[in-house]
Amino acid sequence: MRVALIGGAGFIGTNLAIHLSKNEDVTIVDRSEKYFSTMKSLDLPVKYLVAPFELDANFDEQVKNQDIVYHLASTVIPGNSNNNIANELEANIIVTCKLLDACVRQGVKKVVFISSGGAVYGKQGECPIDEDTLSYPISSYGIEKITIEKLLYLYRYIHGLDYRVVRLANPYGPYQRPNGKLGVVTTFVYEMLNDRKLQVYGDGNVVRDFIYIEDAVKAIDKVVQGESNYKTFNIGSGMGVSVNNLIAVIEHTLKKTAKVEYIHGRSADVPVNYLDINRYESIYGRLVETPLKEGIKKTADFMRDFEL
Known part of the structure; x- marks a missing residue:
C-alpha cells in the first residue's frame, strides 16, 4: 500500500x-x-x-x-x-x-x-x-x-x-520534542532529568489519559x-491520571524529586478527561502494552541515549 x-x-x-x-x-x-x-x-x-x-x-x-x-x-x-x-x-x-x-x-x-x-x-x-x-x-x-x-x-x-x-x-515517548508546548509527560521527564522546575497549570488536579x-x-x-x-x-489507556499523580510516578521512576511551580490555569483545559476504549478492544484486542511507569522509563532512556 x-x-x-x-x-x-x-x-x-x-x-x-x-x-x-x-x-x-x-x-x-x-x-x-x-x-x-x-x-x-x-x-x-x-x-x-x-x-x-x-x-x-x-x-x-x-x-x-x-x-x-x-x-x-x-x-x-x-x-x-x-x-x-x-x-x-x-x-x-x-x-x-x-x-x-x-x-x-x-x-x-x-x-x-x-x-x-x-x-x-x-x-x-x-x-x-x-x-x-x-x-x-x-x-x-x-x-x-x-x-x-x-x-x-x-x-x-x-x-x-x-x-x-x-x-x-x-501520547508520549520517543521523538516528542520536550519544549513544553505539547506533551506533559515528555516535558516533565526532560525537565526532571535536567534538574529544572516543572510548571503546572492550575492546581495539578487536572486528569488526563x-x-x-x-x-x-x-x-x-x-x-x-x-x-x-x-x-x-x-x-488511549482507558485510565485517568492527575498531573500531580503523574509527577509522583515520574519521581518514583527516575528516583528524583521534582521542583514544581503552579501557575494560572488555562481556559481551554477541561478538568477531567479519559477515554473508554471498549470499542477498540472488543474488535482488536488489548490496546495498552506499556504501563505508564514503563513508558516513562523508556522515554527517559531514549533521552539519555540521544543526550537530550
Missing part, C-alpha cells in the same frame, strides 16, 4: 513512519526540509516531499498515487487555540476541505484523521468517555477537530471517500487496516 503522511514530520508522524515503513510504501509530506532531519537520521525507507498545508497548496501533488492519506497537519497549539479563533479555523478547516477535494480527484481509497480524544469532547460529567458521547468543545482546537470529523462523514456521503477517525489521548506512542501507532494501524463498520475509535 502507498501511504502519505500529511504533516508527517512531527512526533506522531515520525513514529507512524517507523512502524508503517516496515510494510508500506510511505511518503512524508511537510512544509520544510529541516523538519525531516530526525527521520533522515534514522535512515528510514521512506520518500520525502516538501509542501505546505495552506489554501494555495497543490494537494493533488501531495496525494497523487496514494492509497491511504493520514491527515496529521495542524497549525494549532491546543492550549493557545482560543487566542485567534477565526484564523485558526480558516487555516485548518478550509484547508482540509482542499485536501479532501484532492483526495477525491486522485482516487485515494481512505483518509485517516488523527483527532483529539480530549478536545472534541469538552467538559463531560462522567468518565471514561465513549465515542457516542456528545461533543461540547471549549476550545477552537476542539471545534476544528470535530468539524473535520464531520467533513469526513460528508465526503463519504457525497463522494464515497472512506475514512477513519482516531480520537487520540495524550496518557498512552505510550508505540502502543498508539500499533492501535492506529489496526484501526486503519481493519474492516469494522465503525469509523471512529478512541485510542
